[in-house]
Structures are given as structure tokens and as C-alpha cells.
Amino acid sequence: DSGVTQTPKHLITATGQRVTLRCSPRSGDLSVYWYQQSLDQGLQFLIQYYNGEERAKGNILERFSAQQFPDLHSELNLSSLELGDSALYFCASSVGLVSYNEQFFGPGTRLTVL
């Protein structure tokens, strides 16, 4: 158990809908990273937040947005969902800002868009 929690574990929804994925980092970790894993695209880095502020952006679509709250949990919002958004979404947390701090991954949320 990494100490990072993600909810829900599974999510099934329809095209055009909007969903919110939630991540709670390990106690004491200030950075949260979001990743997407799909058969088509492989593993992709989406975005990083540190202590409530966006710090790095990867291949995140404009239909997706994220935020980190004062209690350090983070949410990834996916809107106008398409079939291709079906994937496993991981969050990870680390203690510091820099990327080379060890990251601890949550169990993931499996999103299925029908």
C-alpha cells in the first residue's frame, strides 16, 4: 500500500459526460501528479500540482482540468468525454516539488466511456 488513495476505482459513463476523479496523497506529500494509461497512447504524464499550484503540464487535453485543494487532495475533471478517453488514470504523490523525488502511485481509476 503506497498510502495514496484514489476514488472511484471504476467509472463507467457515456460519451459527452463529465466525471471527476479524486486523489488523496500520502501524508506529508505536497506534490500530486496525474497520469493516463491506455492501450493506444501508453503512459502519459498529464499534470503536476505542488501545494495547490500547477507546476508542470504534459499532454493534457483542454477538455481536462485539475486542481489541488488546501487539504492537498487533488481532482481531475474530464469533460465532453470521448471513447478514446477510456483509460486507467493514476495519480502519484511526492514530498517535494522536483521531479526526482520518489513518486508513490495510487491504485488508479479505470474509466470506461461507452
Added chain:
Amino acid sequence: ELKVEQNPLFLSMQEGKNYTIYCNYSTTSDRLYWYRQDPGKSLESLFVLLSNGAVKQEGRLMASLDTKARLSTLHITAAVHDLSATYFCAVDRVGGNQFYFGTGTSLTVIP
């Protein structure tokens, strides 16, 4: 566009044998990461390599980094069944916390 290539994509090896997984990347990067993913599970961070010539070892796994060749290797020594998993490398573009992942190497260790 930064590209990260791993080979082989699939690796089946017998217990007790040695093998190496290669990770090539296409642009300057000082930082290279290795992760493990068990089937149906999340990712686990294995190694963070921060400079040219860096070498790290944990049990039967040893990772190294050659930034001039833009190459990292993950060497498996005397493989055991518990090492069966998919291994990913990732690089971090200089100047930013942006990760680019390889395609992964699916390792099966046969008893």
C-alpha cells in the same frame, strides 16, 4: 517531439539467466526513471538516475545511465519468477517536470 524507445517490448527468460532492457531517448535529459507495473496493478518507482554514469542497484536489478549516448539500461541478474512484470523507463525534459514514458517491456520469467 521527445521520444523514448524501449527494447525489447517482450522478454521471456528462464530463471537464473541474465538479461538487459534498453531505454533510448531522443533529447537532452538529465534524469531517467525506471518503474515496475505488475499485471492489473499500479506503478512502483524502482530507480531515479540523476546524472551521467549513475548506477543504482536493488536486489537483482541494476540500472545505469549514459546521458551522452541517451541510453539507460536495466540489467537483470539471475532472474526469478517474482521479477515478472512490465518495466517502464521515463525521461524528464531538462528544465521542467514533464515525463515521457517508454512503451514498456513485458518481462516473463519462466521457472
